[in-house]
Amino acid sequence: MNKKKLIVVGSTGVIGKKVVDLLGEDYQIIEVNRSSGDYKLDMKDAISVDEMFKRIGKFEALISTSGFGRWASMDEMSIQDYHYGLQSKLMGQVNLVLIGRKYAHSGTTFVLTSGLLAQHPMPGSTSLSMINAGIEAFVRAAALEMGDKRVNVVSPSFAKETMEMMGIDSSTGIPAIEFAKLYKQAIEDGKSGIVYSKIKE
Numbered sequence: 001m002n003k004k005k006l007i008v009v010g011s012t013g014v015i016g017k018k019v020v021d022l023l024g025e026d027y028q029i030i031e032v033n034r035s036s037g038d039y040k041l042d043m044k045d046a047i048s049v050d051e052m053f054k055r056i057g058k059f060e061a062l063i064s065t066s067g068f069g070r071w072a073s074m075d076e077m078s079i080q081d082y083h084y085g086l087q088s089k090l091m092g093q094v095n096l097v098l099i100g101r102k103y104a105h106s107g108t109t110f111v112l113t114s115g116l117l118a119q120h121p122m123p124g125s126t127s128l129s130m131i132n133a134g135i136e137a138f139v140r141a142a143a144l145e146m147g148d149k150r151v152n153v154v155s156p157s158f159a160k161e162t163m164e165m166m167g168i169d170s171s172t173g174i175p176a177i178e179f180a181k182l183y184k185q186a187i188e189d190g191k192s193g194i195v196y197s198k199i200k201e
Contacts, residue, residue, distance in 0.1 A: 002028075003026065003027050003028040004026075004027050004028065004059075004060035004061060005027070005028045005030060005056075005058070005059040005060050005061070006023060006027035006028065006029055006030065006059070006060065006061040006062070006063065006187075007030045007032060007056065007059055007061070007062040007063070007100075008020055008023075008029055008030065008031055008032065008062075008063050008065070009032045009033075009041065009043065009062070009063070009064040009065070009066045009096060010032075010033065010064060010065035010066030010067075010113075011029070011031035011032065011033060011037055011065075012031075012033050012036060012037070013065050013066070014176050015065045015113075015156060015176045015179050015180060015183075016063075016065040016066070017176075018176040018177045018179070018180035019063055019065065019180045019183050019184075021177075021180070022177065022180045022181065022183075022184055023180075023183075023184060023187075027060075027061065030056060030059070032052065033066075034066075039052050039055070039056070043064075043066065043067070043088075043092035043093070043095055043096060044087045044088055044091065044092050044095070046095050046099060049095045049096060049099045049100075050099050053099060053100055053102070053103040054103070056103070057103065058103060058104070058105050059100075059103070059104055059105065059108065060104075060105050060107070060108050060109075061108060061109050061110075061111075061187050062096060062100055062104075062108070062109075062110045062111070063111045063183050063187070064092075064093050064096055064110075064111070064112050064113055065113050065183075066089075066092065066093075066113075067088050067089025067090070067092050067093055067113065067131075068084070068085065068088045068089055069084075069085030069088065069089050069127045069128040069131050070084070070085060070127055070128075071124050071125065071127075071128060072124055072127075073123065073124050074126055077126065077127060081127065082127050082130075085127045085128065085131050086130075086131060086134075089113075089128075089131045089132075089135070090131045090134050090135055090138075093112045093113070093135060094135075094138055096110065096112075097110050097112070097138075097142060097151055101146065101149055104149055106148040106149070107148060107149065107150075108149045108150070109149070109150040109151070109152065109186070109187045109192075110149070110150070110151045110152070111151075111152050111153065111154060111183050111186040111187055112135055112138075112139060112151070112152075112153045112154075113135070113153065113154055113155075113156065114131075114132035114133070114135040114136050114153050114154070114155045114195070115128065115132040115155055115156060115157075116132075116155060116156065116157040116158070116197075117129040117132050118132035118133040118135075118136055118155060119133075119155075132155070135153055136153055136155065136195050139151050139152060139153040139193060139194075139195070140193045140195075142193075143192040143193025144193070146192060150190075150191070150192035151192060151193070152186040152187075152191065152192060152193070152194045152195075152196060153186075153194075153195050153196070154179060154182045154183050154186055154195075154196045154197070155195050155196065155197040156174075156179040156182070156197075156198070157173075157174055157197075157198060158172070158173050158174070174198055178198060179198070182196040182197075182198070183196075
């Protein structure tokens with residue numbers, strides 16, 4: 001039996017690598033990144049996104065762990081910094097859904113990434129908090145119009161591995177594999193419009 005085709009955008013990141021490791025046996029993984037993988041993509045560019053989907057053809061699942069936003073105080077942030085984050089992490093992921101659904105099989109699930117800062121802002125997080133909350137709002141609303149397809153979002157907190165790379169105390173971090181399990185659940189449990197998070201309110 002042929003494996004279902006799973007597109008992983010951001011497969012070389014801390015969480016993306018664990019997603020590939022966890023799901024690689026059960027799915028045909030197509031790795032997509034800015035500068036490596038099976039396909040190279042700037043997801044801010046809608047034309048490039050469309051071309052990628054044309055080349056890949058029909059697929060059954062997509063996970064995005066990609067997108068950038070700046071962490072800095074409002075005094076340090078420029079208007080351009082805000083626009084870049086909105087175009088990258090927010091609209092980049094929106095592009096994957098709006099364009100990708102035209103090429104997806106019936107029953108395909110899209111899983112995007114937001115983050116802890118949507119509900120738990122911190123000094124320096126104005127851009128990322130806004131972006132993450134926007135992604136979650138988009139997913140909840142888009143789920144109402146996806147027809148025979150689904151869309152969900154995973155909201156990770158700080159991965160232990162990321163904290164270690166940054167040289168900060170990682171004792172409160174969660175291993176990235178635990179977030180990878182959330183992406184697997186978001187694909188396979190048949191729901192839509194759900195925010196999956198390890199954070200207990």
